Every structure is written in C-alpha cells, then in structure tokens.
Amino acid sequence: xxxxxxxxxxxxxxxxxxxxxxxxxxxxxxxxxxxxxxxxxxxxxxxxxxxxxxxxxxxxxxxxxxxxxxxxxxxxxxxxxxxxxxxxxxxxxxxxxxxxxxxxxxxxxxxxxxxxxxxxxxxxxxxxxxxxxxxxxxxxxxxxxxxxxxxxxxxxxxxxxxxxxxxxxxxxxxxxxxxxxxxxxxxxxxxxxxxxxxxxxxxxxxxxxxxxxxxxxxxxxxxxxxxxxxxxxxxxxxxxxxxxxxxxxxxxxxxxxxxxxxxxxxxxxxxxxxxxxxxxxxxxxxxxxxxxxxxxxxxxxxxxxxxxxxxxxxxxxxxxxxxxxxxxxxxxxxxxxxxxxxxxxxxxxxxxxxxxxxxxxxxxxxxxxxxxxxxxxxxxxxxxxxxxxxxxxxxxxxxxxxxxxxxxxxxxxxxxxxxxxxxxxxxxxxxxxxxxxxxxxxxxxxxxxxxxxxxxxxxxxxxxxxxxxxxxxxxxxxxxxxxxxxxxxxxxxxxxxxxxxxxxxxxxxxxxxxxxxxxxxxxxxxxxxxxxx
Ligand SMILES: Nc1ncnc2c1ncn2[C@@H]1O[C@H](COP(=O)(O)OP(=O)(O)OP(=O)(O)O)[C@@H](O)[C@H]1O
Numbered sequence: 001x002x003x004x005x006x007x008x009x010x011x012x013x014x015x016x017x018x019x020x021x022x023x024x025x026x027x028x029x030x031x032x033x034x035x036x037x038x039x040x041x042x043x044x045x046x047x048x049x050x051x052x053x054x055x056x057x058x059x060x061x062x063x064x065x066x067x068x069x070x071x072x073x074x075x076x077x078x079x080x081x082x083x084x085x086x087x088x089x090x091x092x093x094x095x096x097x098x099x100x101x102x103x104x105x106x107x108x109x110x111x112x113x114x115x116x117x118x119x120x121x122x123x124x125x126x127x128x129x130x131x132x133x134x135x136x137x138x139x140x141x142x143x144x145x146x147x148x149x150x151x152x153x154x155x156x157x158x159x160x161x162x163x164x165x166x167x168x169x170x171x172x173x174x175x176x177x178x179x180x181x182x183x184x185x186x187x188x189x190x191x192x193x194x195x196x197x198x199x200x201x202x203x204x205x206x207x208x209x210x211x212x213x214x215x216x217x218x219x220x221x222x223x224x225x226x227x228x229x230x231x232x233x234x235x236x237x238x239x240x241x242x243x244x245x246x247x248x249x250x251x252x253x254x255x256x257x258x259x260x261x262x263x264x265x266x267x268x269x270x271x272x273x274x275x276x277x278x279x280x281x282x283x284x285x286x287x288x289x290x291x292x293x294x295x296x297x298x299x300x301x302x303x304x305x306x307x308x309x310x311x312x313x314x315x316x317x318x319x320x321x322x323x324x325x326x327x328x329x330x331x332x333x334x335x336x337x338x339x340x341x342x343x344x345x346x347x348x349x350x351x352x353x354x355x356x357x358x359x360x361x362x363x364x365x366x367x368x369x370x371x372x373x374x375x376x377x378x379x380x381x382x383x384x385x386x387x388x389x390x391x392x393x394x395x396x397x398x399x400x401x402x403x404x405x406x407x408x409x410x411x412x413x414x415x416x417x418x419x420x421x422x423x424x425x426x427x428x429x430x431x432x433x434x435x436x437x438x439x440x441x442x443x444x445x446x447x448x449x450x451x452x453x454x455x456x457x458x459x460x461x462x463x464x465x466x467x468x469x470x471x472x473x474x475x476x477x478x479x480x481x482x483x484x485x486x487x488x489x490x491x492x493x494x495x496x497x498x499x500x501x502x503x504x505x506x507x508x509x510x511x512x513x514x515x516x517x518x519x520x521x522x523x524x525x526x527x528x529x530x531x532x533x
Contacts, residue, residue, distance in 0.1 A: 071248050089233075104206070109514070129181035130248075131249075185247070310473075311489060313476065319494065326441065360434055367429060431444075486499075
C-alpha cells in the first residue's frame with residue numbers, strides 16, 4: 001500500500017509539473033504572438049497616434065506591450081490551470097451529492113444564484129478598479145519615460161526636487177487607486193466563505209432534523225457533509241481564478257485597444273510591393289490645405305518642384321514648413337487638394353515604395369543604440385548590411401573620417417540615441433543614413449542648433465554635393481543654404497507668399513527681402529527673425 005501510495009503521489013507530482021510547464025508554454029505563446037501582432041500594428045499607426053497627447057504617449061504604449069501583455073499571459077494561465085479544472089471538479093462533486101441526496105443537493109443548489117450574483121458583482125467591481133489602477137501605472141510609466149531621457153534638462157534646471165514632487169503625486173494617486181482595488185479583492189474570499197458557511201450550517205440543521213424524523217440515515221448525512229466540505233476548495237479556486245481573470249481583463253482591453261486603432265490609411269489596404277516602379281518626375285502640390293484637429297496650418301498651398309531642383313522652404317517659425325514636409329512624406333493626408341508625383345497622385349504610389357525613395361534628415365538627428373553601420377543602414381538586418389555602401393554613404397556625408405577615428409570604426413557601438421557622439425557627428429550620420437538607400441529625393445530639416453564651425457562646414461559641404469545630384473527640399477534656417485538653393489518658397493501663416501531665386505526675391509523687395517535684410521544685421525538663424533509687418 002505504501003509503495004502504491006508513493007507511486008500514485010509521484011505520478012500526480014509528475015503530472016502536475018507537466019501540466020504547469022505545458023500550460024505556461026501555451027500562455028506565453030499566446031502572449032508573445034499577441035505582443036508581436038500588436039507591435040506590428042503599432043508600426044502601421046499614423047503619426048497622429050504618436051503625436052497625440054495622454055494615453056497614446058510612448059510610455060503608455062510601451063507599458064501595454066510589456067507589463068500588461070505579461071499580465072495577459074498570467075490571466076490565460078489562471079484560466080487554463082485553475083478555472084477549468086476547478087469548475088470540472090465542482091460539477092463532479094455536485095453530481096456525487098445529487099446521487100447521495102437529491103433533496104439536500106437541491107437545497108444546496110438553491111444558494112447557487114446568490115453565490116453567482118455575488119461573484120459577478122464583486123468581479124465587476126474588481127475589473128473596474130483594476131482598470132483605473134492600471135491606467136494610473138501606465139501614466140506613471142509614461143511620465144518616467146518622458147523625464148528620464150531628458151535628465152540633462154532636469155539637472156541643468158536643478159529641477160530634481162520638482163520632478164520628485166511630480167512623481168510623488170502620481171505615485172500617491174496610484175497608491176490610493178490600487179488600495180481601493182486591493183480592498184475590493186480582499187473582500188472576495190471572505191464573502192464567498194460566508195455564504196458557503198451559511199449554506200453548510202443550514203444544511204446541518206435541516207439534516208439533523210431529517211435524521212431525527214428517520215427520513216435520512218446518519219451515514220448518508222456524514223457522506224453528504226463530507227462532499228459538501230470538499231466543495232469549498234473548488235468553490236474558492238473558481239472564485240479566486242475568476243477574480244484574477246477580472247483583474248487581468250483591463251490589461252487585455254488596453255492591449256487590444258491598440259489593435260482597434262485604425263492604421264494609416266495607406267497601410268489599410270495591405271503591404272505594398274517592393275518592386276513598384278520608382279516614382280520620378282516633378283513634385284506638385286495643388287491647392288493643399290491641412291488642419292491639425294480644428295487648427296488650419298496649411299491654406300491653399302500650390303507649387304511645383306522640378307526633378308533635380310533644390311528648393312528651400314523659408315519662413316517664420318510656425319508658418320507650416322515642417323507640416324508641408326510631413327504631408328510630402330505622407331505622415332498626414334491633406335484635407336483638401338492633392339499632391340502629385342509626375343502625373344501620378346501620391347495616393348496611388350504604395351506608401352512603402354514612396355518613402356523608400358525619400359531620404360529624410362530630421363532636425364533632431366535621432367540615432368539608435370547599435371553600431372555605426374547599423375545606424376547608417378537603418379532598416380536593413382545586421383547580416384544583410386552592405387558595408388561598402390555604408391562607407392560610401394558616410395564618405396559623401398563627410399562622416400567617414402570621424403567614424404574611422406572611433407574605436408571599432410563602423411562596428412563601434414554608439415550609446416542609446418547616439419549619446420556618445422557630438423551634435424555635428426550625429427547630424428552627419430543622419431545624412432549618411434538618409435542617402436544609404438540612394439533616395440531620388442532628399443528632404444532636410446536643417447538644424448538650427450549651433451554646431452561648431454568645423455562641423456557646420458562639413459555638414460554644409462556634404463549637403464552641397466548632394467544638392468547637385470538629387471531633388472532636395474530643405475527647410476532652410478541658414479543663409480548659406482538659402483542662397484545656394486535654386487528656388488525659395490517663402491511661407492507665412494500656412495501660405496506660400498513668395499517664390500523665386502534668392503537674388504530675384506531680393507530685387508522684388510517683398511517679404512523675403514525684408515526677412516533677409518533683418519538677417520544680415522543679425523546673426524540669428526533666418527527662421528527666428530520676425531517677418532516685416
Ligand atoms: N502634431 C501637431 N499637432 C497640433 N499642432 C501642431 C502639430 N505640429 C505642429 N503643429 C502646429 O502647426 C503649426 C505649424 O507647425 P510647423 O512645425 O509646420 O511649423 P514650422 O514652420 O516648421 O516651424 P519651425 O520653423 O519652428 O519648425 C504650428 O503652429 C504648430 O503649433
């Protein structure tokens with residue numbers, strides 16, 4: 001008997017181990033595939049999602065994809081490992097009790113609706129409170145994600161205390177919310193036990209009465225009560241697994257909310273073919289207007305940029321230059337009017353194909369942690385990087401020399417966001433990255449930040465060479481760039497108010513001329529100068 005008992009226990013333990021491993025594998029598989037699917041969807045979302053405020057902040061999305069996706073896995077595990085077996089056990093025990101005494105079983109089952117109502121009510125409140133607590137953690141995560149990368153500014157303003165106070169407010173709000181949730185959850189088990197105990201005590205009373213009147217045997221009563229006592233474990237387990245699922249439900253909702261956000265219009269029809277013909281020809285804006293929410297930013301903008309031309313967008317800050325470029329990159333769609341490439345509406349060119357033919361250098365040169373080569377050949381898998389092409393792009397961007405000076409050269413690892421490089425070096429790498437894929441059109445948002453003279457000359461030289469080869473659209477903040485452009489589009493309050501070459505516009509003596517004159521008596525970049533009133 002001892003041997004058989006040990007054998008059975010060993011089998012049970014082995015089965016338990018196998019079950020847990022298998023179920024975790026299933027739960028983690030589900031988590032991982034949902035996580036990948038949701039991240040894939042995040043990649044297709046429009047820029048407005050990322051530029052939106054509040055719950056779409058990067059930190060919040062990161063929290064949904066990490067901690068909350070994990071919580072979803074734990075919930076799946078609780079469902080498979082505890083809820084299903086306990087529910088089955090409950091059904092089996094009830095069947096056994098029905099066989100022993102239909103009458104007493106009926107009396108026991110009479111409390112089932114009350115128990116179900118209790119569990120449902122408590123579960124609902126747990127879900128609601130868990131959701132608000134989850135929102136608060138996400139807010140905390142978004143806040144930390146915003147502040148930590150900006151520690152330079154925090155420290156430079158000696159704002160550590162201020163930041164601590166802001167964080168403490170959020171942390172306290174979360175503690176209060178979480179406490180309300182935990183209080184509700186703590187109620188779960190005692191409430192179920194209380195209803196259950198009341199049932200057992202009433203049955204005892206009814207059972208002893210039935211025995212006294214000879215309607216029921218003592219042995220049967222003992223067997224029935226024993227079954228009843230055995231019910232407590234599965235009831236508790238069903239209750240707590242249900243509770244855990246309700247607790248995890250908001251995490252699932254929050255993760256799936258991302259999937260409910262519609263992707264960029266042009267991605268909605270599915271991925272584009274890589275082999276689509278290279279778009280060539282003039283870039284034409286025809287009466288394009290655009291609003292950010294209700295705020296008009298571009299008004300009836302029309303122009304043509306000929307193939308190979310270098311056009312400078314100049315104008316006061318906030319006049320809509322970057323927005324115009326965002327429309328060309330199709331990060332936003334015009335509200336009215338149309339954009340054509342050659343004679344083809346831009347909407348007819350698959351988004352991926354179109355963007356592959358553009359090289360974009362943003363004002364803040366964003367680099368990623370990884371090697372220099374990976375940054376230049378961004379978007380290409382590490383094992384598919386063409387090093388000769390990387391070097392050629394770096395040479396044209398005047399970055400080759402400093403890269404060779406780094407320990408490791410092109411294999412040198414640069415810190416997160418390129419924190420180990422100078423501003424000028426980052427900019428030259430950003431230019432190299434923009435030209436790695438040999439774009440047909442280069443779009444530059446010229447940096448206004450004061451690069452040291454040497455870096456500025458190098459960056460400008462690099463750009464001059466490229467301007468001679470490609471269609472270049474540059475948001476120009478510096479006079480040198482403005483003068484070397486074939487044509488200038490001068491913008492004010494979302495409109496192109498003047499258009500022409502530098503000298504031509506000076507002769508005309510209009511808006512641009514006064515803008516330029518103020519610049520000559522002042523060293524500030526063009527864009528920061530006020531327009532003539
Ligand atoms: N994502 C956005 N959501 C709402 N409004 C925005 C957004 N981006 C820009 N704006 C607003 O649109 C207007 C035009 O901004 P834009 O960045 O195009 O100007 P800009 O001419 O490039 O300015 P700068 O030279 O200072 O970069 C500004 O008033 C700005 O506040």
